[in-house]
Amino acid sequence: MSDKPQAAITCQNVWQVFGPNADSALPEALSVHSEPEAAAAALREKGLIPAVQDVNFEVTEGELFVIMGLSGSGKSTLIRCISHLLHATHGEIRIDGENIVEATPARLIELRRNKLGMVFQHFGLFPHMSVADNVAYPLRVQGMKRKARLEKAQKVIELVGLGGREKHYPRELSGGQRQRVGIARSLVTDCSVWFLDEPFSALDPLIRRQLQDEFLQIQAELKTTIVFITHDINEALKLADRIAIMRDGKIVQIGTPSDIVLNPVDDYVREFSKDVAKGQHARLTSVMQTGEGLVYGADDPGLRIDMTLDAALARCMDLYEPVPVRANDGTLLGVVNPADLAAALHVEAG
Numbered sequence: 603m604s605d606k607p608q609a610a611i612t613c614q615n616v617w618q619v620f621g622p623n624a625d626s627a628l629p630e631a632l633s634v635h636s637e638p639e640a641a642a643a644a645l646r647e648k649g650l651i652p653a654v655q656d657v658n659f660e661v662t663e664g665e666l667f668v669i670m671g672l673s674g675s676g677k678s679t680l681i682r683c684i685s686h687l688l689h690a691t692h693g694e695i696r697i698d699g700e701n702i703v704e705a706t707p708a709r710l711i712e713l714r715r716n717k718l719g720m721v722f723q724h725f726g727l728f729p730h731m732s733v734a735d736n737v738a739y740p741l742r743v744q745g746m747k748r749k750a751r752l753e754k755a756q757k758v759i760e761l762v763g764l765g766g767r768e769k770h771y772p773r774e775l776s777g778g779q780r781q782r783v784g785i786a787r788s789l790v791t792d793c794s795v796w797f798l799d800e801p802f803s804a805l806d807p808l809i810r811r812q813l814q815d816e817f818l819q820i821q822a823e824l825k826t827t828i829v830f831i832t833h834d835i836n837e838a839l840k841l842a843d844r845i846a847i848m849r850d851g852k853i854v855q856i857g858t859p860s861d862i863v864l865n866p867v868d869d870y871v872r873e874f875s876k877d878v879a880k881g882q883h884a885r886l887t888s889v890m891q892t893g894e895g896l897v898y899g900a901d902d903p904g905l906r907i908d909m910t911l912d913a914a915l916a917r918c919m920d921l922y923e924p925v926p927v928r929a930n931d932g933t934l935l936g937v938v939n940p941a942d943l944a945a946a947l948h949v950e951a952g
């Protein structure tokens with residue numbers, strides 16, 4: 603069907619192994635051990651580091667895909683493989699259908715200039731350049747004329763809330779403002795895929811929340827495909843369409859924020875979300891029934907598909923029969939049984 607979402611990024615059997623002769627040691631291990639786990643153990647025995655092990659997933663166009671995991675679980679290595687800052691030891695990584703593992707150096711430069719945007723926690727702004735020149739720099743590299751590039755830079759400077767600061771130098775800005783400059787600089791090229799590795803983690807909580815909100819607004823406007831790394835579950839739940847949880851180089855679960863909070867696959871994932879107020883993050887879709895012949899009672903408490911479980915429960919505290927759930931335009935999408943809502947939230951007590 604034509605309305606199936608397009609895959610913007612596809613990772614198939616991606617491995618990144620660090621250490622001497624990793625390029626030959628991995629195929630050797632894979633030829634002896636069919637299970638990735640056993641191959642990784644064999645590599646470790648030889649003193650190699652399988653930082654990313656047999657990773658498979660797809661990110662759809664316009665999706666905000668968050669990778670989360672403890673320190674050392676392989677998040678940065680994986681995002682560096684996908685953005686080809688590292689050449690993956692094995693596997694296929696497709697961006698808009700193009701296998702970038704096989705791209706020539708010239709093609710990679712072109713992709714970085716025009717298609718892939720990157721923001722990292724500690725990225726260098728040029729200290730001797732103003733905000734405007736820093737933001738316009740990627741356009742200068744593309745060969746755009748000064749007037750045109752400054753005009754374009756101005757638009758993204760406004761977008762990230764730095765209007766009026768364009769003549770300032772990085773040293774005159776706060777940490778949060780500098781991070782905004784970095785975000786603006788990565789956005790200026792109209793990238794279609796955006797990689798962000800812990801972009802807000804050095805900021806204090808208030809500024810961090812503010813930037814997260816602004817980031818969501820920017821994403822709603824631009825609809826860029828995003829891969830975002832964090833080790834903060836609350837940030838992941840707030841931002842993500844889907845979350846991939848990594849442990850020891852492997853992806854242990856991929857799911858929506860609701861899935862991760864309500865149906866963790868193991869104790870490692872459960873541990874991440876144990877202090878999360880589940881009702882504030884899990885969405886109605888996780889308990890909604892859909893399909894033919896939906897039956898519901900006379901009450902309509904006005905449930906909308908994007909409501910959290912908490913918000914929904916607050917509206918049907920005293921109802922017993924299933925109630926309708928609608929899209930924002932009023933179309934009926936499914937029904938929810940108030941008892942299922944309460945039961946889903948009860949999970950957090952256990």
Ligand SMILES: Nc1ncnc2c1ncn2[C@@H]1O[C@H](COP(=O)(O)OP(=O)(O)OP(=O)(O)O)[C@@H](O)[C@H]1O
Nearest residue numbers: 620651653671672673674675676677678679680833
């Ligand atoms: N260049 C390298 N050479 C050797 N080992 C590396 C290299 N880069 C990363 N590693 C190892 O790979 C593993 C995964 O590291 P990675 O930085 O991807 O983890 P991470 O989940 O991003 O951690 P953090 O949240 O602390 O940034 C770690 O064991 C790390 O020591």
